[in-house]
Amino acid sequence: MLNALPTPAQPLRIGTRGSPLALAQAYETRDRLAQAFALPHEAFQIEVIKVTGDMVQDKALREIGGKGLFTREIEDALLDGSIDIAVHSMKDMPVEQPAGLLLDCYLPREDVRDAFVSLHGWTLADVPAGKVIGTSSLRRRAQILARRPDLTVVEFRGNVQTRLKKLDEGVADATFLAMAGLNRLQRGDVPLKALEVEQMLPAVAQGAIGIERRADDRIIEGMLAVIHDGPTGVRLAAERAFLAGLDGSCHTPIAGLAEIIGDQIRLRGEVLRPDGSEAICDDMRGAAVDAAQIGAEMARKLRGLAGEGFFTLG
Numbered sequence: 353m354l355n356a357l358p359t360p361a362q363p364l365r366i367g368t369r370g371s372p373l374a375l376a377q378a379y380e381t382r383d384r385l386a387q388a389f390a391l392p393h394e395a396f397q398i399e400v401i402k403v404t405g406d407m408v409q410d411k412a413l414r415e416i417g418g419k420g421l422f423t424r425e426i427e428d429a430l431l432d433g434s435i436d437i438a439v440h441s442m443k444d445m446p447v448e449q450p451a452g453l454l455l456d457c458y459l460p461r462e463d464v465r466d467a468f469v470s471l472h473g474w475t476l477a478d479v480p481a482g483k484v485i486g487t488s489s490l491r492r493r494a495q496i497l498a499r500r501p502d503l504t505v506v507e508f509r510g511n512v513q514t515r516l517k518k519l520d521e522g523v524a525d526a527t528f529l530a531m532a533g534l535n536r537l538q539r540g541d542v543p544l545k546a547l548e549v550e551q552m553l554p555a556v557a558q559g560a561i562g563i564e565r566r567a568d569d570r571i572i573e574g575m576l577a578v579i580h581d582g583p584t585g586v587r588l589a590a591e592r593a594f595l596a597g598l599d600g601s602c603h604t605p606i607a608g609l610a611e612i613i614g615d616q617i618r619l620r621g622e623v624l625r626p627d628g629s630e631a632i633c634d635d636m637r638g639a640a641v642d643a644a645q646i647g648a649e650m651a652r653k654l655r656g657l658a659g660e661g662f663f664t665l666g
C-alpha cells in the first residue's frame with residue numbers, strides 16, 4: 353500500500369482488463385491522476401489482469417454466471433495488494449462490491465447513447481425485414497424486438513474490434529455498440545447512427561468509468577476524491593439504486609438513465625420481457641440529493657406494475 357503520493361520508484365499500480373477499450377479507460381484514469389497531482393506517467397504502472405469472462409468466447413455469459421466474471425480476478429488483485437486501483441466500465445459492474453472494497457469514484461461520463469452499426473448505413477427504422485442483428489445484450493435484444501419483431505437477433509460476443517470484424521464477415525447485418533466505447537477508441541470510421549435515448553434507453557451506467565479501491569487505503573481515497581466527477585456520481589446513484597431494486601441479475605432486460613436538470617434529477621427506467629413482447633417504462637423527477645431514493649422508488653413501482661411473474665417467465 354502506498355504511504356505517500358506515488359513516484360517512479362513506488363508507482364501506483366492500475367489494474368485493468370486487457371481489451372483495447374479497457375486499456376483506453378486505464379490510460380484516461382492515469383492521465384487524469386497525473387494531471388491532477390502533477391506526477392510523471394512513470395509514477396503509474398498499468399497491470400493487465402486476465403478475467404474469466406474474456407477467456408470464454410463461445411457461450412452466452414449469462415449461462416456461465418453473469419457479471420462477476422469480468423471483475424473477480426481484478427478485485428482479488430486489489431484485495432491481495434498487487435494493485436492499488438482498478439478501472440472498470442460501470443455498466444459491467446454489480447451493484448455491490450466485495451467486503452473491503454469501495455467503488456465511489458467516477459470519471460466524467462461519455463456519450464450515454466447506443467449506436468446502431470451497419471455497413472449498409474441503415475437506421476433502426478429502415479433495416480429491411482428479416483435481417484439479422486447481432487447482440488449479446490438482453491436489453492438491446494428485447495428493445496429491438498419490441499420495435500422490430502420482424503428482425504432476427506443472433507448472439508454476438510467479443511470486444512468492439514471482434515464485433516466489427518464479424519459484421520465485415522457477414523455474421524450479422526447490423527449490431528449495436530455503445531457510443532462511449534467507440535468514442536474512447538476514437539473509432540470515427542465506424543458507420544453508425546446514434547440512437548437518441550427516447551428511441552433506445554441505454555443500460556444503467558452506460559458511458560461511465562468507475563475506479564475501485566481498498567476501503568482502508570487513505571492515500572488512494574484522497575487522490576480519487578480529486579478526480580471524482582460529482583454529477584456522474586449523482587446520476588449513477590439513481591441508476592444503480594434502480595438496478596439494485598430490480599434484482600440486478602443479468603436475466604431481466606433493464607434500461608435506466610438519470611439526468612441532472614438544475615438541482616433536480618430526472619430518471620427514466622424500463623423493464624422488458626426478453627422477447628420484447630412487453631415493456632414497462634417510467635419517468636420520475638425529484639431533488640438530486642434524493643437520487644438513490646428515487647431509483648429505489650422507481651424499482652418498487654415497476655415491480656408492482658410488472659408483477660412477479662414478469663421477471664421469471666421470460
Ligand SMILES: NCc1[nH]cc(CCC(=O)O)c1CC(=O)O
Pocket residue numbers: 441442443444528529530532533557558559560561
Ligand atoms: N458490455 C461490454 C461493454 N461495457 C462497456 C461498453 C462500452 C462503454 C460504456 O458503455 O461505458 C461495452 C461495449 C458496448 O456495449 O458496446
